[in-house]
Amino acid sequence: MDRLDIPDAEWNRVSPKYVWPELIGYLVTGLIVAGATVPLWLIGQWWTYAITAVVVVVTVVVAALTPRRVRAIGYQLREDDLLLRKGILYLRVVAVPYGRMQLIDINRGPVVRALGLSDLKFVTAAAASAVTIPGVPADEAERLRDRLVELAESRRAGL
Amino acid sequence: MSDPRTGADGGGGRPAPPDVAALTDGEWHRLHPATPLLKGGIALAAVLVILFNNAREYVVELFVPGGRRGDEGDPFGYVVDKGWLGLLLLAVVVVIALFVGGFWLSWRMHTFRVGEDVVEVRSGIVFRTNRRARLDRIQGINIQRPLLARVFGAAKLEVTQAGQDANVTLAYLRSASADDLRREILRRAGGAQQTHAPAPSAPGAPVDARGAGTGDATDPAAVAGTSTPGRPGAPAPHRQGFGGLVEQRAHEFLAPELDPDEAPPLSVVALSPGRLIGSTVLSGYTLFLLAAVVAIVISVVTTGEWFLLFVLLPAVLGSGGFYVNRITKSLRYTIAGTRDGVRIGYGLFSTSNETLPPGRIHSIKVSQPLLWRPFGWWDVKINRASRSSTKGAAGQENTTILPVGDEDAVRRVLELVLPELVGVAAVGVAAEEARAGSPAPADAPEAVASATVPVADASSTGEAAPPAVRDAVEATTEHTLSLVEGGLRSSGTDGGFTVSPRRAAVLRWFSWRRNGFRSAPGALLLRKGAIWRQLVIVPLPRVQSVGLVQGPLRRRLRLATVHLHTVQGPIVAEIGALDQDDALDFFTTAGREAVAAAHADRTHRWSEETP
Numbered sequence: 001m002d003r004l005d006i007p008d009a010e011w012n013r014v015s016p017k018y019v020w021p022e023l024i025g026y027l028v029t030g031l032i033v034a035g036a037t038v039p040l041w042l043i044g045q046w047w048t049y050a051i052t053a054v055v056v057v058v059t060v061v062v063a064a065l066t067p068r069r070v071r072a073i074g075y076q077l078r079e080d081d082l083l084l085r086k087g088i089l090y091l092r093v094v095a096v097p098y099g100r101m102q103l104i105d106i107n108r109g110p111v112v113r114a115l116g117l118s119d120l121k122f123v124t125a126a127a128a129s130a131v132t133i134p135g136v137p138a139d140e141a142e143r144l145r146d147r148l149v150e151l152a153e154s155r156r157a158g159l
Numbered sequence: 160m161s162d163p164r165t166g167a168d169g170g171g172g173r174p175a176p177p178d179v180a181a182l183t184d185g186e187w188h189r190l191h192p193a194t195p196l197l198k199g200g201i202a203l204a205a206v207l208v209i210l211f212n213n214a215r216e217y218v219v220e221l222f223v224p225g226g227r228r229g230d231e232g233d234p235f236g237y238v239v240d241k242g243w244l245g246l247l248l249l250a251v252v253v254v255i256a257l258f259v260g261g262f263w264l265s266w267r268m269h270t271f272r273v274g275e276d277v278v279e280v281r282s283g284i285v286f287r288t289n290r291r292a293r294l295d296r297i298q299g300i301n302i303q304r305p306l307l308a309r310v311f312g313a314a315k316l317e318v319t320q321a322g323q324d325a326n327v328t329l330a331y332l333r334s335a336s337a338d339d340l341r342r343e344i345l346r347r348a349g350g351a352q353q354t355h356a357p358a359p360s361a362p363g364a365p366v367d368a369r370g371a372g373t374g375d376a377t378d379p380a381a382v383a384g385t386s387t388p389g390r391p392g393a394p395a396p397h398r399q400g401f402g403g404l405v406e407q408r409a410h411e412f413l414a415p416e417l418d419p420d421e422a423p424p425l426s427v428v429a430l431s432p433g434r435l436i437g438s439t440v441l442s443g444y445t446l447f448l449l450a451a452v453v454a455i456v457i458s459v460v461t462t463g464e465w466f467l468l469f470v471l472l473p474a475v476l477g478s479g480g481f482y483v484n485r486i487t488k489s490l491r492y493t494i495a496g497t498r499d500g501v502r503i504g505y506g507l508f509s510t511s512n513e514t515l516p517p518g519r520i521h522s523i524k525v526s527q528p529l530l531w532r533p534f535g536w537w538d539v540k541i542n543r544a545s546r547s548s549t550k551g552a553a554g555q556e557n558t559t560i561l562p563v564g565d566e567d568a569v570r571r572v573l574e575l576v577l578p579e580l581v582g583v584a585a586v587g588v589a590a591e592e593a594r595a596g597s598p599a600p601a602d603a604p605e606a607v608a609s610a611t612v613p614v615a616d617a618s619s620t621g622e623a624a625p626p627a628v629r630d631a632v633e634a635t636t637e638h639t640l641s642l643v644e645g646g647l648r649s650s651g652t653d654g655g656f657t658v659s660p661r662r663a664a665v666l667r668w669f670s671w672r673r674n675g676f677r678s679a680p681g682a683l684l685l686r687k688g689a690i691w692r693q694l695v696i697v698p699l700p701r702v703q704s705v706g707l708v709q710g711p712l713r714r715r716l717r718l719a720t721v722h723l724h725t726v727q728g729p730i731v732a733e734i735g736a737l738d739q740d741d742a743l744d745f746f747t748t749a750g751r752e753a754v755a756a757a758h759a760d761r762t763h764r765w766s767e768e769t770p
Binding site: 003004006007080081089090091092093094095096097099100124125126127128129131155157158 | 296321518544700703704705706707708709710711714719722724725726727731739742743746747750751753754757758760762763
């Protein structure tokens with residue numbers, strides 16, 4: 001069974017270090033949720049332990065898949081648009097024409113910043129096309145942004 | 160003025176009327192003097208009514224001695240007995256003076272000016288705001304006339320802009336000058352030169368083809384427009400004494416919602432009250448209502464308790480108001496094409512009428528509620544970048560541009576809002592192609608790439624051969640019909656649609672044969688739903704980005720979903736359960752065509768000559 005994929009696409013991958021912020025994010029969320037189920041133990045029923053176990057297992061599975069998921073993120077600057085793909089199980093590919101970009105954000109969370117990375121976020125007039133390239137090395141992110149702003153400026157289109 | 164072309168083109172060739180010339184001279188102007196009354200008048204009136212209510216018994220006693228009962232619950236009498244009447248009157252006078260003074264001051268401070276490129280408004284007494292709106296970013300201009308304002312001959316003009324709370328509202332203006340001001344703003348926004356005579360109606364529509372295409376539709380209308388000598392509410396008769404004023408108001412009240420001088424006053428769709436009432440009665444709300452009534456009856460009969468009746472009865476009773484409101488708001492619905500875009504008007508008592516310049520419609524949905532199906536009725540909704548503060552036809556968000564209509568009405572509306580797809584420009588494109596000796600004009604729908612940049616190769620060949628143009632017109636009319644019919648009722652690959660494969664029947668039980676897409680000149684069409692049928696049309700230059708999604712279940716079935724992202728609105732343009740390869744093809748071509756179309760798009764200055 002052949003996979004759905006864009007033909008002859010050369011994907012730029014995000015930094016492998018981006019696994020860490022993702023992992024930390026999942027682990028913290030998992031811990032909080034698991035911690036929230038702990039008071040249920042006071043009821044003394046067996047299924048209260050099962051709930052905690054399920055939370056732990058889900059967190060571990062999601063965390064274990066993180067490296068693959070990070071590897072699956074790819075972007076590509078084509079002639080007229082930016083192509084971005086994400087996801088293994090839920091594949092999502094978005095093509096954003098340069099002329100449609102209304103603004104470009106660079107976001108840096110604490111963990112992301114500690115690793116010297118940045119997240120790039122693109123906003124168009126359509127809320128649905130909100131596109132993020134996470135985990136780009138900080139200096140490259142700045143370069144990429146300047147390049148994209150330049151491209152957007154040269155192909156400016158209305159709404 | 161006797162030349163029909165100038166008449167149809169409105170402000171194209173002649174200078175703006177004097178009062179508008181004064182409004183658009185780039186200086187600061189104030190709003191209608193009755194504005195404070197219209198904005199705050201209701202509150203003031205309420206205060207006076209309360210006061211009078213309390214004083215009523217006292218006043219009665221002045222004329223009918225002994226009529227006053229003198230009980231404790233009469234605050235006014237109490238005040239008078241205590242001898243505080245003078246104080247009370249003083250307080251009332253002071254409060255009213257404060258109100259009037261405040262409103263008057265706010266009116267004095269509220270000024271606007273219309274320049275060549277911007278509309279600018281200054282307002283506020285303590286907190287000043289200054290808002291500038293660029294004319295080429297206008298998403299539409301809406302003129303509303305609430306009932307009270309109509310009595311004063313005033314109107315509210317709203318220049319809508321993309322984004323939340325970004326509109327420029329001029330409330331209130333003199334009713335007649337609001338229409339003229341709108342025309343003037345649109346003329347400037349369109350980028351037409353004042354000295355330049357007729358401007359092309361739609362981007363990329365060659366002028367000669369325009370004459371050929373719209374001849375039948377515009378000419379009688381234009382003559383009708385120009386033969387009306389005095390527009391209702393023209394500035395001249397304004398100060399002719401009270402009698403003249405009353406007459407003028409009455410005339411304004413009865414005048415058709417479309418200013419006859421501005422546009423061909425013929426609405427392309429006639430919405431009969433019977434159909435409107437029928438469609439409202441057959442809405443989903445009625446189903447809910449019937450269910451409620453049945454639930455009440457059953458609960459009363461079986462349990463003997465009246466509990467549910469008391470819970471649901473208010474909703475049932477309130478529905479009468481809902482129906483009446485919906486119907487009066489959609490009455491006198493009109494839609495017509497003007498030089499500066501589509502104009503939609505509606506409303507019986509409070510009227511509203513909006514002009515949408517070309518290229519401001521981001522997607523269109525033609526859909527059919529289940530109950531409308533036996534009658535063949537459809538409604539048309541649009542996505543737009545701006546949010547108007549007012550409700551639209553039928554009291555819904557003002558995204559409904561056709562509350563109800565049959566297939567023919569739908570086709571006429573689509574012709575207006577998508578001229579590049581089904582209307583004049585399509586004729587022009589087909590004519591160009593016929594002239595350039597390219598394949599038969601019937602192939603026009605397939606030749607997407609050339610259609611999106613119609614002007615580029617337009618002037619390369621010589622004079623138009625009239626028969627070829629006529630053939631093209633006929634072919635396009637046929638194509639238009641097939642396009643609409645194909646999109647609305649057909650299924651399978653009829654109408655050039657690519658549909659879901661058979662295995663998609665797992666996900667689209669009834670509609671897999673109908674669920675499909677196609678591209679047409681300047682737009683993408685998504686056809687969906689076998690029970691709740693709908694057709695989504697996304698103009699190519701308005702596509703913001705394209706998405707392709709595949710989940711685990713769809714992966715097993717080798718299916719995928721394509722999203723066409725447009726600005727937010729009631730329409731989500733996505734088509735699911737397509738064959739994986741078809742979806743990938745659609746994704747690729749849609750993305751490529753959207754870029755080309757956006758590049759060729761000139762609608763932000765719709766009347767400007769294309770370079």
